[in-house]
Amino acid sequence: MAYQPSAVRIPLCHPSLLVHLRPEGTIYRQGDAANGWYEVRRGVVRACRYFASGDRHLTTFFYAGDVFGIEREVREETMEAVTAVELVRRDHADIDKGSPNGNLEAVLRTMRGYVHLLGHRTAEQRVAAFLLTLSLRLGTSTGVPVPMSRTDIADHLRLTMHTVSRTISLLCSRKLIAMSGPQTFSVLDLKALRRAAGQEHPWDEPFQNEHH
Amino acid sequence: MAYQPSAVRIPLCHPSLLVHLRPEGTIYRQGDAANGWYEVRRGVVRACRYFASGDRHLTTFFYAGDVFGIEREVREETMEAVTAVELVRRDHADIDKGSPNGNLEAVLRTMRGYVHLLGHRTAEQRVAAFLLTLSLRLGTSTGVPVPMSRTDIADHLRLTMHTVSRTISLLCSRKLIAMSGPQTFSVLDLKALRRAAGQEHPWDEPFQNEHH
DNA sequence: CGAACAATTGAATCCTTTCAAAGGGAGTGG
DNA sequence: CCACTCCCTTTGAAAGGATTCAATTGTTCG
Numbered sequence: 245m246a247y248q249p250s251a252v253r254i255p256l257c258h259p260s261l262l263v264h265l266r267p268e269g270t271i272y273r274q275g276d277a278a279n280g281w282y283e284v285r286r287g288v289v290r291a292c293r294y295f296a297s298g299d300r301h302l303t304t305f306f307y308a309g310d311v312f313g314i315e316r317e318v319r320e321e322t323m324e325a326v327t328a329v330e331l332v333r334r335d336h337a338d339i340d341k342g343s344p345n346g347n348l349e350a351v352l353r354t355m356r357g358y359v360h361l362l363g364h365r366t367a368e369q370r371v372a373a374f375l376l377t378l379s380l381r382l383g384t385s386t387g388v389p390v391p392m393s394r395t396d397i398a399d400h401l402r403l404t405m406h407t408v409s410r411t412i413s414l415l416c417s418r419k420l421i422a423m424s425g426p427q428t429f430s431v432l433d434l435k436a437l438r439r440a441a442g443q444e445h446p447w448d449e450p451f452q453n454e455h456h
Numbered sequence: 457m458a459y460q461p462s463a464v465r466i467p468l469c470h471p472s473l474l475v476h477l478r479p480e481g482t483i484y485r486q487g488d489a490a491n492g493w494y495e496v497r498r499g500v501v502r503a504c505r506y507f508a509s510g511d512r513h514l515t516t517f518f519y520a521g522d523v524f525g526i527e528r529e530v531r532e533e534t535m536e537a538v539t540a541v542e543l544v545r546r547d548h549a550d551i552d553k554g555s556p557n558g559n560l561e562a563v564l565r566t567m568r569g570y571v572h573l574l575g576h577r578t579a580e581q582r583v584a585a586f587l588l589t590l591s592l593r594l595g596t597s598t599g600v601p602v603p604m605s606r607t608d609i610a611d612h613l614r615l616t617m618h619t620v621s622r623t624i625s626l627l628c629s630r631k632l633i634a635m636s637g638p639q640t641f642s643v644l645d646l647k648a649l650r651r652a653a654g655q656e657h658p659w660d661e662p663f664q665n666e667h668h
Numbered sequence: 669c670g671a672a673c674a675a676t677t678g679a680a681t682c683c684t685t686t687c688a689a690a691g692g693g694a695g696t697g698g
Numbered sequence: 699c700c701a702c703t704c705c706c707t708t709t710g711a712a713a714g715g716a717t718t719c720a721a722t723t724g725t726t727c728g
Contacts, residue, residue, distance in 0.1 A: 293568070297654075299576060303568075315561065320568065348560040349527065355567055356505075356515075356532065362574045363614040364511060367684070394707065402575040404685060409708055425693090426707060442509070579716065606675065619716055621676055638675060638725090669728105676723065684715085691708070698701080 263331040271323035271331070272313070280333045281313040287329030288391045290400075291321040302400040304354075305392065307381050314347055327391045362402055365442060370401040371411040372441035375421060375429065385431035387424070394426075415440065475543040483535035483543070484525070492545050493525040499541030500603045502612075503533040514612035516566075517604065519593050526559055539603045574614055577654060582613040583623040584653035587633060587641065597643035599636070606638075627652065 263282070265271065271282065274293060282289075284306050291303040291312065303321055306312050312323065316336055361370055374397060379388045390397075394405040401408065412429075415421045420437045423429045431437055475494070477483065483494065486505065494501075496518050503515040503524065515533055518524050524535065528548060573582055586609060591600045602609075606617040613620065624641075627633045632649045635641045643649055 293572075295572075295576070297576075301572065301575060303571075317561075320565070348564065349529075352560065352564060352567070353532070355564070355571070359515075359567070359571060359574065360505075360507075360513065362571065363513060364507070364509075405707080406686085406709085407684060410684095413708070616717060617675080618677085618718085622716095625676070671728085672726085674723100674725075676721105678721080679719085681718070682716090684713105686713070687711085689708105689710080692706085694704090694706105696701100696703080698699100 261333040263329075263333055265325040265329045265331070267325055267327055269325040269329070271325065271329075272319050273322045274319050276319040278313065278316050278319055278336070280335055281311060282323075283311050283332045283334070284308050285330040285332060288326040289329055289331075290324050290326050290392065290396060292324055292399075293321055300399050301402075302396060303358075305400065311347075314351075326396065367401075367403050367407050367411050368414065368440055369442045370403065371397075371408060372415065372420070372437055373443065374401060375412075375415070375431075376437055376441050376443070379431050385434065388429055388431070390427050390429060473545040475541075475545055477537040477541045477543070479537055479539055481537040481541070483537065484531050485534045486531050488531040490525065490528050490531055490548070492547050493523060494535075495544045495546070496520050496522050496524075497542040497544060500538040501541055501543075502536050502538050502604065502608060504536055504611075505533055512611050513614075514608055515570075517612065523559075526563075538608065579613075579615050579619050579623050580626065580652055581654045582615065583609075583620060584627065584632070584649055585655065586613060587624075587627070587643075588649055588653050588655070591643050597646060600641055600643070602639050602641060 262285075263271070265287075271289065272279075286308055289306040289310075289312065291306070293301045293303060295301070304312075305326070313319070314336075361373060365373070375388075375390075378390060379385050382388050392400075394408050397403075398405040398408045403411075412421075412423065415437070416423055418436075420431075420433050420440060421429050422432055474497075475483070477499075483501065484491075498520055501518040501522075501524065503518070505513045505515060507513070516524075517538070525531070526548075573585060577585070587600075587602075590602060591597050594600055604612075606620050609615075610617040610620045615623075624633075624635065627649070628635055630648070632643075632645050632652060633641050634644055
């Protein structure tokens with residue numbers, strides 16, 4: 245399985261509470277008591293962890309259809325709106341009669357892919373994988389929006405904004421992608437982009453050993 | 457919360473099946489169907505992920521008292537004995553009447569610390585944190601055994617064995633630790649070692665924002 | 669005692685970061 | 699409507715940290 249932001253999807257039931265936020269708005273903060281979970285209706289949300297050392301880590305980006313905040317006790321991450329956002333908030337009770345435990349396992353699986361990205365991938369592979377994911381999530385390869393800033397991307401991929409910018413320029417010069425302004429791009433050569441992301445073979449990721 | 461290998465502990469109940477392995481023995485492989493969970497009685501176990509690209513990632517080391525293999529469907533990791541190992545295997549049914557979901561959340565929390573280690577820490581900080589953890593797990597600061605090879609450590613901390621070796625030498629030359637052979641060490645300056653690991657302040661890790 | 673393997677150490681290389689500065693839009697005020 | 703400012707992005711050049719390549723030292727086990 246390739247790297248992909250946590251794509252936990254839960255079928256809708258009766259909307260509980262609609263929440264609207266403007267860009268940079270805060271949904272909740274790390275340390276808060278958990279009081280429900282959220283589903284993204286419109287816009288992009290980022291999961292942040294702030295450290296006393298001053299640095300920031302963006303664990304995940306959530307897009308329309310994604311669900312976050314299923315933890316019960318204390319919020320481990322701060323959730324912030326990247327764009328204008330519309331959310332639905334629901335009670336924790338609702339989740340139980342949906343998927344009892346499977347969500348956490350899905351999150352775990354996603355996180356394993358992320359660990360692999362951080363541990364085994366170069367800057368180029370990370371950026372390529374990120375753009376690829378954006379494109380796949382949106383279902384288009386042309387005019388794909390990049391709603392988050394270079395700094396946001398960098399804090400997610402654990403690079404500097406400079407390296408992100410440089411790498412995007414590199415991918416452009418190689419004709420794998422084309423930018424239309426800093427916030428929109430198109431995939432020119434999907435195969436090559438996959439290759440650049442280190443995902444050319446579907447079985448490249450968790451290697452299945454033969455039984456014995 | 458500092459970096460620490462997954463320390464999920466579950467109170468013992470009636471032992472089901474005792475398993476003995478010699479060093480380098482395999483408990484199960486990634487891709488296998490899950491058929492129960494394990495508790496370490498003696499020795500050290502490593503959780504491995506093998507990739508088609510050829511590289512290996514050691515997700516976690518498990519020590520006496522630790523539990524692993526709680527996933528239900530398919531094994532995501534290969535489990536191998538680092539030392540001679542004694543395990544107890546139990547059915548999945550047993551875990552349900554213990555902690556329904558809390559284990560996965562604990563694993564998740566541990567993994568977040570690990571992501572931080574990979575993303576935000578230098579080689580020195582990683583090695584220092586690793587040795588610190590070994591010492592804490594054993595409860596001693598002198599004659600702490602390092603059962604795994606430098607390569608194992610490297611594949612866990614995402615460094616090369618060379619860097620691991622160099623860094624250990626560095627910590628020795630600075631009198632933070634002292635090695636008695638390659639597989640045993642003592643902590644000489646705990647405070648400095650903590651500082652080197654980037655854990656001098658307990659609140660250095662997940663920063664708690666003030667509520668509002 | 670020698671073979672085989674693990675660990676250590678040195679030197680050069682490479683990739684990312686850091687430091688520094690220029691380019692480019694969006695919004696404001698003259 | 700244009701000039702100016704601010705901020706984000708891009709790009710250049712130098713520095714740094716870990717890897718790679720290469721070789722030595724050390725340890726274990728026949």
